[in-house]
Amino acid sequence: MTATAFLHSGRYGAHGLGGCYAPETLMQPLLDLEAAFVAALEDPDFQRELQAELRTFVGRPTPLTPAPRLARELGIAEVWLKREDLAHTGAHKINNALAQALLARRMGREEVIAETGAGQHGVACAAACARLGLRCTVYMGEVDMARQAPNVARMRLFGAEVAPVSAGSRTLKEAVNEALRAWAGNCHRAHYILGSALGPHPFPLLVRTFQSVIGREARAQVLEAAGRLPEAVVACAGGGSNGLGLMVPFLDDAVRLVAAEAGGHGTDPGQHAARVGPGRIGVLHGCRSLLLQDEAGWTSDTASISAGLDYPSLGPELAALCLDGRVEALRATDAEALEGARRLCRTEGILPALESSHGLAVLGRLGARSVLLGLSGRGDKDLSTYQAALGA
Numbered sequence: 001m002t003a004t005a006f007l008h009s010g011r012y013g014a015h016g017l018g019g020c021y022a023p024e025t026l027m028q029p030l031l032d033l034e035a036a037f038v039a040a041l042e043d044p045d046f047q048r049e050l051q052a053e054l055r056t057f058v059g060r061p062t063p064l065t066p067a068p069r070l071a072r073e074l075g076i077a078e079v080w081l082k083r084e085d086l087a088h089t090g091a092h093k094i095n096n097a098l099a100q101a102l103l104a105r106r107m108g109r110e111e112v113i114a115e116t117g118a119g120q121h122g123v124a125c126a127a128a129c130a131r132l133g134l135r136c137t138v139y140m141g142e143v144d145m146a147r148q149a150p151n152v153a154r155m156r157l158f159g160a161e162v163a164p165v166s167a168g169s170r171t172l173k174e175a176v177n178e179a180l181r182a183w184a185g186n187c188h189r190a191h192y193i194l195g196s197a198l199g200p201h202p203f204p205l206l207v208r209t210f211q212s213v214i215g216r217e218a219r220a221q222v223l224e225a226a227g228r229l230p231e232a233v234v235a236c237a238g239g240g241s242n243g244l245g246l247m248v249p250f251l252d253d254a255v256r257l258v259a260a261e262a263g264g265h266g267t268d269p270g271q272h273a274a275r276v277g278p279g280r281i282g283v284l285h286g287c288r289s290l291l292l293q294d295e296a297g298w299t300s301d302t303a304s305i306s307a308g309l310d311y312p313s314l315g316p317e318l319a320a321l322c323l324d325g326r327v328e329a330l331r332a333t334d335a336e337a338l339e340g341a342r343r344l345c346r347t348e349g350i351l352p353a354l355e356s357s358h359g360l361a362v363l364g365r366l367g368a369r370s371v372l373l374g375l376s377g378r379g380d381k382d383l384s385t386y387q388a389a390l391g392a
């Protein structure tokens with residue numbers, strides 16, 4: 001398949017965020033990827049296989065859990081939790097990883113390249129590739145490999161190769177650079193599975209489309225359980241994939257949409273990862289979006305207790321929804337997120353991922369009577385952080 005023009009603009013909102021800022025060598029693979037994606041969505045065989053894998057391998061639909069004891073403590077009438085923590089491998093990442101791995105196989109690719117920060121996306125890709133019989137190489141910064149050793153072990157058990165990245169700060173930003181470089185060198189045999197609604201078009205579109213299963217299920221589940229829509233829909237925002245996945249099916253409804261960003265441990269540059277407000281429009285990793293940068297345009301350092309939210313840019317579609325006023329962005333500090341996690345543990349017996357805890361932390365501030373929260377992942381991976389911080 002050789003495409004010669006994109007079918008979708010890949011631009012979002014009044015500021016034209018998104019786009020495709022990729023090296024010349026990647027343009028044809030990106031054009032072909034969009035064409036394959038559009039064709040797959042319209043192919044009943046692809047849809048049938050995707051639905052079957054989501055049901056029998058991923059464990060969908062994930063439950064919608066009422067949280068009455070949490071609601072009472074927060075002074076909210078109703079809180080509903082969309083339980084992506086119960087999806088296979090422990091977070092929403094598997095929805096996208098599995099769907100893109102199916103797309104890769106359909107395109108005749110034998111190998112998958114991925115990047116990972118905390119390791120959740122890498123584990124999801126490694127699992128999906130094992131399931132589908134694809135070779136998998138995951139690029140990961142050396143610092144993250146040391147911090148997230150159990151996830152490195154999980155990826156290797158699933159047969160993936162974990163490639164250490166030693167450039168720069170040796171974390172996610174450099175891992176993305178390295179994965180893009182590896183893909184450019186091998187794009188006829190390999191597919192690159194990007195882990196969030198980021199990167200050059202068509203990746204943001206692919207990822208939010210495959211993740212929107214979260215919101216489609218949740219919308220139907222909450223209508224059935226409560227008989228009406230919630231006043232507010234809340235999710236944490238790293239790159240924006242679980243947030244968009246939950247919110248996109250509610251865009252045309254009269255509900256408040258809220259993204260919780262990482263407020264870290266301070267408001268100065270380098271102390272947080274809140275892009276809405278302090279961020280300015282710039283280009284990173286192939287797309288134009290809100291970006292934490294200094295006066296000269298250098299990407300700023302970020303800080304967050306949660307690795308999954310610790311990224312200097314926000315995906316272009318979610319950033320556009322924030323700039324255009326449809327999505328409200330709130331911040332939760334490290335301390336507030338820890339408190340949110342402790343409250344959910346004690347009231348409902350659910351250990352949330354540190355990322356999801358940022359969503360929990362803003363619930364009480366909304367003044368809403370009923371809230372749907374996307375619980376993006378489980379907290380087993382964060383146990384040592386919780387122990388150190390909460391003295392558990």
Ligand SMILES: *Cc1c(COP(=O)(O)O)cnc(C)c1O
Pocket residue numbers: 091092093120121195196197236237238239240241242243308309353355356376377378
């Ligand atoms: C990766 C991750 C996130 C952040 O990524 P998004 O693309 O913003 O969803 C949030 N929660 C969990 C559990 C994650 O693993």
